[in-house]
Amino acid sequence: MTLPDLAPDLAKDMQAIEIRIDGDNRYLAAGKVAMPEIATGEVLVRIHAAGVNRPDLMQVAGMYPPPPGASEIPGLELSGEIVATAPDVTQWKIGDRVCALVTGGGYAQYAAVPAAQCLAVPAGLSMTEAASLPETFFTVWHNVFDKAGLKQGETFLVHGGTSGIGTTAIQLARAFGARVITTAGTDEKCQACLDLGADIAINYKTQDFVEEVKTATSGKGADVILDMVAGDYVSRNFKAAAMEGRILIIAFLNGPKAETNFTPLLLKRLTLMGSTLRAQPVANKGAIAGKLRQQVWPLFENGTIKPVIYQTLPMNEAQAAHDILRGGAHVGKVVLEVP
Template sequence: MTEINTPKEMQAVLMNGVGGSDVLEIGKVDVPQPGVGEVLIKVHAAGVNRPDVIQRKGAYPPPPGASPLLGLEVSGEVVGLGEGVGNHALGDLVCALTPGGGYAEYCLAPASHVLPIPAGLTMVEAAALPETFFTVWSNLFDRLGLKSGEKFLVHGGSSGIGTTAIQLAKAFGAEVFTTVGSAEKAQAVRELGADYAINYREADFVKEILNITDKQGVDVILDMVGGDYVEKNWIVAAIEGRICQIATLNGPSENVNFSRLMMKRLTHTGSTLRPRTVEFKAHIAEDLHKKVWPLLENARVKVVLDQVFDMVNVKNAHDRMEASNHIGKIVLKVT
């Protein structure tokens, strides 16, 4: 192991049980040590994501061997190299997808999930990249195979996932539809490239999309809502449409009409990123570095930041996430 001098202890966000944001507190824990194939990052900033909130509530435990601390993405400086790491050097400025542990002064990540910070981006902006970009790329392009010229619908367009999906889909030639909950959010996503932004509080998105598409529907749907949106997605999907479920914020779906799935020959799949293998995520990292990082560096795709909180104000960051008033990413400033 090679490392820059680091302290034995660090500050981190701890959970005093499970529940509301009041279970979060700042405390001290040991600085982790990199194992084979791992790097140790001195964290400058960490992204806040919906899975962090779900883990805090006790419903999304970390995979075996992962840090029990919250935090799935960070930016910072490489200060330690585990055995076998040859593609990173001490002092590199990076961002990384982590299996956990990002809400802390130091964090471990598999070396293959660590990427250079795109030229022109700040540390705070870089911390907002990995979780959403890995998720969107894996599901929208690898799993659903979105192609140029297709019609694409993403729900929750103002979320971190939504703002990322809109921009990437547009950059690769899709026609983009999205649902949002306010006029302010509709304006924001249009500025990011959405062709149609439907305020679901004021209009029936199914009727709106079928009207816009002359009842042909959309080819690809990325959904994090679930609940009654499942059957609505089947109605609004085109023949041979593809749908991916990445969350079920509205809960499980009941009494869906499977004949819609059969008659339209739909494909409805789903996935979660965190439990996947290191090798699986490494392939996503390679694709992002090759195909998406250049888009970030030439500003064809940008990081949409909602609000930045100091780590000591992590409760406020989680409250902001749960209120769903944010547009883009919420980030903790650690160092």
């Protein structure tokens, strides 16, 4: 559907951050691109802020291309105001403040977004705070609760507790009654995890997380493990898991290959799962959005959970934002503010 028909006052182009390629060098640069056009079931959002996530870094490096038909512009989550809707969209109207999960296009002034993947900005949160939510909350809910079925009273281990995924997982697991154990790389980061509600935080550089988990659970192990590290953590997770434990691998910071002994997998009757969210159908993501709307968004409004933002930068400093994530000192999310 053409924008002149749906929103005649909008310009034909917009500012965006593009991936430029110069030989072997791949980098981010500001530029002007055509305004996106919305399809059936979509809304056009004037973006106020966009969250920065590690998959964005992988896309710039050429390791995580967008799915077919998705925007080449990086950015998997955003917040903003709806300025146009497709004729079949009835759940949203022009002027609504939303945050949304997208397959790309967040680092820009406008984005075409499936209406089903939008959520209202939680009461009391700013646009900047709201932009930090979709990617991690969709991911954690889908994996930890939908796929692994974490239950009240179970023990949950999440690696990388101060990452965007980690800070989200700690808060959600605690809010729904699980006992939370996490790993982080410094004592200061461990304290940040405890402040967010983790019951135990393990410094993986000075402690063996397998032994610490066993000690903390009287030898039982963790019922659910969320892993973004992989590599040698695969075999260690097998050892740290409880009988009939569920292990989810959603990234591989230590590399995509592992040599492991599968005996514990069999003897403990473990379930090992992998998952990505970006290329899943809109219907799947819309179903996750519905669960977040009903079960998680009220927790923002009553103060049970909160956004965790490490730093905000203007959109034209996207490269600096990526450098922050690459450096690994952050606790929580980095967000770009869009002009």
